[in-house]
Amino acid sequence: DVKVTQSSRYLVKRTGEKVFLECVQDMDHENMFWYRQDPGLGLRLIYFSYDVKMKEKGDIPEGYSVSREKKERFSLILESASTNQTSMYLCASSSHRGLVSPLHFGNGTRLTVT
């Protein structure tokens, strides 16, 4: 089974801090994604990457950046955390480009910014 591991289950950070959310997948998947999940809004795509050192903006990239130095690892960075970034963050991976690849998700990181 594909395993997507997010390093932290819960995080509490202060406004203005730099925050790193880490994600690792063990199935050699090309594509990796970061979503945030908020009640009533479903999942919204922040950034995705289809190769090492490649990144593409999703629907809500403002206030975030990403890093993909190795194929298995995709990091989400909040340069200066703000309270409106309090949310559940979900990392996912998929096996190849195209329309039909299902995503495999991690269990999420619940971030609270105070």
Next chain:
Amino acid sequence: AQSVTQLDSHVSVSEGTPVLLRCNYSSSYSPSLFWYVQHPNKGLQLLLKYTSAATLVKGINGFEAEFKKSETSFHLTKPSAHMSDAAEYFCVVSVLSGNTGKLIFGQGTTLQVKP
């Protein structure tokens, strides 16, 4: 533009009764469609997917969905609900972004199963 709408934010059924979770999509081409389930404090798990083969798709845990192009719908059903089905369900359409497929999620439907 591609989009997906889940028509109910909350559905409540009794254990042993049928489940219907409704989803409509908008796509300028033949879409790929998915249903995902999220149990409390867990990530999302793929239930089933439609990829232009059979219009009736069977998934895990007894769920199935029917693709109806004329109605632009992809409703999720199960003949008999179980307590363990209580979760949040997401209908998803796949779109192309450059050379990469990315997924657009509906707002989610919370399924409550009463004893």
